[in-house]
Amino acid sequence: MRIEPFTDTPLSILAYDGTPKENPDSLGLGKDDYLHMYRWLVFVRGVDDRGYILVRQGRAGFYAQIAGQEAAQVGSALPLLKDDWMYPDHRSQGSMLVKGLSAAEWFGHVLGRTLDPTQGRLMPHGPGRRDLHIVPPASTVGNKITEAVGTAMAQRIKKRKEITICYMGDGATSEGDFHVGMNFAAVYQAPALMFVQNNQYAISMRTDQQTRTKTIAEKARAYGMPGYFVDGNDVLAVYAVTKHCADRARSGNGPSLIEAYTYRYGPHSSADDDTRYRPKGELEMWRTQRDPVTRMRRFLELRGWWSEEQEQRLQAEIKAQLAAAMEEAEKSPPPAPLTVFDHVYETLTPHLAWERAELAAELGV
Amino acid sequence: MATVQTPPQTQLTMVQAIRSALLEEMERDQDVVILGEDIGVRGGVFLITEGLIDKFGPERVIDTPLAEAGIIGAAVGMALYGLRPIAEIQFIDFIFPGFDLLVTEAAKIRYRSAGQFGVPMVIRSPYGGGVRGGAYHSQSPEAYFVATPGLKVVVPSNPYDAKGLLIASIRDPDPVVFMEPKKIYRAVKSEVPAGPYEVPLGKAALVREGKHVSIITFGAMVQVALEAAGLLAADGVEAEILDLRTLQPYDTQAILTTVAKTGHVVLLQEAPRIGGYCAEIAAYIAEHAVEHLEGPIVRVAGWDTAFPYALEKVYMPNAQRVVRAVKKTLNF
Numbered sequence A: 001m002r003i004e005p006f007t008d009t010p011l012s013i014l015a016y017d018g019t020p021k022e023n024p025d026s027l028g029l030g031k032d033d034y035l036h037m038y039r040w041l042v043f044v045r046g047v048d049d050r051g052y053i054l055v056r057q058g059r060a061g062f063y064a065q066i067a068g069q070e071a072a073q074v075g076s077a078l079p080l081l082k083d084d085w086m087y088p089d090h091r092s093q094g095s096m097l098v099k100g101l102s103a104a105e106w107f108g109h110v111l112g113r114t115l116d117p118t119q120g121r122l123m124p125h126g127p128g129r130r131d132l133h134i135v136p137p138a139s140t141v142g143n144k145i146t147e148a149v150g151t152a153m154a155q156r157i158k159k160r161k162e163i164t165i166c167y168m169g170d171g172a173t174s175e176g177d178f179h180v181g182m183n184f185a186a187v188y189q190a191p192a193l194m195f196v197q198n199n200q201y202a203i204s205m206r207t208d209q210q211t212r213t214k215t216i217a218e219k220a221r222a223y224g225m226p227g228y229f230v231d232g233n234d235v236l237a238v239y240a241v242t243k244h245c246a247d248r249a250r251s252g253n254g255p256s257l258i259e260a261y262t263y264r265y266g267p268h269s270s271a272d273d274d275t276r277y278r279p280k281g282e283l284e285m286w287r288t289q290r291d292p293v294t295r296m297r298r299f300l301e302l303r304g305w306w307s308e309e310q311e312q313r314l315q316a317e318i319k320a321q322l323a324a325a326m327e328e329a330e331k332s333p334p335p336a337p338l339t340v341f342d343h344v345y346e347t348l349t350p351h352l353a354w355e356r357a358e359l360a361a362e363l364g365v
Numbered sequence B: 001m002a003t004v005q006t007p008p009q010t011q012l013t014m015v016q017a018i019r020s021a022l023l024e025e026m027e028r029d030q031d032v033v034i035l036g037e038d039i040g041v042r043g044g045v046f047l048i049t050e051g052l053i054d055k056f057g058p059e060r061v062i063d064t065p066l067a068e069a070g071i072i073g074a075a076v077g078m079a080l081y082g083l084r085p086i087a088e089i090q091f092i093d094f095i096f097p098g099f100d101l102l103v104t105e106a107a108k109i110r111y112r113s114a115g116q117f118g119v120p121m122v123i124r125s126p127y128g129g130g131v132r133g134g135a136y137h138s139q140s141p142e143a144y145f146v147a148t149p150g151l152k153v154v155v156p157s158n159p160y161d162a163k164g165l166l167i168a169s170i171r172d173p174d175p176v177v178f179m180e181p182k183k184i185y186r187a188v189k190s191e192v193p194a195g196p197y198e199v200p201l202g203k204a205a206l207v208r209e210g211k212h213v214s215i216i217t218f219g220a221m222v223q224v225a226l227e228a229a230g231l232l233a234a235d236g237v238e239a240e241i242l243d244l245r246t247l248q249p250y251d252t253q254a255i256l257t258t259v260a261k262t263g264h265v266v267l268l269q270e271a272p273r274i275g276g277y278c279a280e281i282a283a284y285i286a287e288h289a290v291e292h293l294e295g296p297i298v299r300v301a302g303w304d305t306a307f308p309y310a311l312e313k314v315y316m317p318n319a320q321r322v323v324r325a326v327k328k329t330l331n332f
């Protein structure tokens, strides 16, 4: 695959049925890498399925599924190095898991328990972890984009060989923050990857209601950076393009925009009713003909590296692993009431200390 | 000869009452348009605009790209031209990308054009906690708007007022921030007449009469005040509840009247205490009615933290806190 910017059709390596259009070994990958990628796809799908069940059981207030977008997330997170920074958005848990967040921490986050590295501070849009360089997302669409660029500018100022990846949806590209962030990133040649998961909807709004350009990738041209349009359900293509842009940024050649063309299977969130706006049949088509996990599995099968028996074993292994993670999350207590005053500032102000005493008296603790 | 009929009344939720205000005003005035995210086929995330696009078409029910600066800025421009736009911000927590257009432009154009231009627009938006929404789907940011001369700020507490206040806001010549308490969107029903009517801006409502203490509040907290009043009544304390309804301009007369009557004041808001709206009311009472006070003015508010997710119940003001505040001022 020639990694070219500004194509009209998405760059891809695997056809919808998993047949390679060309030999992906030229990416420098081998059997173990492919198996590793596939395992991640199955794993993040498993985590997400179990996370969503918590809402249906009434044990969480909210959930935004990534189902359908696993390849976009796994494929873009795998090329990152340990010290690289990640700004996830509200639908990036797959990327966070690849970067090092544990499934138990994710479940703890969804349940609002202390196992959540962010202590149940935000509805389940994603935690963060300083040591993993994962910045917690806000709910506010787009408002992390300029921050991510600032982090990338700092990496350049400090002459580190690190990069920053910023995740956003197609909807986020309508916010002013996107345009300001793109311009800053290009002007300062910041080592930033602007990674757009174009899942074709922003709640009910189709991408063609957000923008008149045919692709989002082509917007990059106006800011003076390359924009890559890639099949977001082809984990190999996403990996190859992200790796290419990461290498470019790491070697001082500036930012890139990547548009991963994909599809979300779930409603926008557990609070949405997608039957109001999704045309009949569309979801079924994507699910049955373009599924990112199945596509990678077919590729492995074609190479003779995967069997039904291996599949069963992997599913059983992940099931057990996730059951243990869920148990760990459930055992973790909710945050203690008085911690509500922690971390407003680094140290408690006199006024907050007074409010804390008032609450302690109220609770008799 | 046709007999005079009283307009039909129905029990409506706040969602239905707000929808009927939009529908009737759009029928009455061709210049009323609405714009916002997902307000078309999706009907808005709370279904307030459900069905309106079928009735009025995409030129008057404008589904916008995801950009609050675009929504608010475009509404200002439409209003300057003579339309009467109603902008929906999906959650008030997301008004901030358009904050500049609101506080710098919408609020100030009448003043700095010496009255030549005005912006008759409404920004409707759900606010408040109690819905497991965490830090960015629960806030009560009224203090920012109230501190901006040129904006009117309206917060209904029940379906009847919601409809009448929204109609009055749409017809008002100045920009109105209309904050809808989403926790009680569907939880409270009241009799709502069919057909348009106005509840005047700047007028408070006496929700409950009492002689021992005045609880002054607004929005979803009116329900909390009512619950507290029930608990207090069991103890022989009769609380009066004043629902401000409009925060800017606010009803000074109603405040002075209730303070003179009871001599004890508890102020109740969901937002953090420091610099909050109730501080303004407390200052006003201290300046103008201190001779009637028989105890300290006590505020019940959210803690001075960001809005938490897991600890939401610990955060939200509740009836027990109001009761304690009432005892504090009564036992002074």
Ligand SMILES: Cc1ncc(C[n+]2csc(CCOP(=O)(O)OP(=O)(O)O)c2C)c(N)n1
Pocket: A091, A139, A140, A141, A142, A168, A169, A170, A171, A172, A173, A199, A201, A202, A203, A268, B037, B066, B068, B090, B094, B097
């Ligand atoms: C500034 C802002 N406006 C509105 C919202 C409400 N909202 C949450 S997600 C969303 C759509 C986001 O679409 P997109 O960026 O494409 O990401 P997706 O959810 O499809 O992954 C909207 C409108 C918000 N969270 N923040």
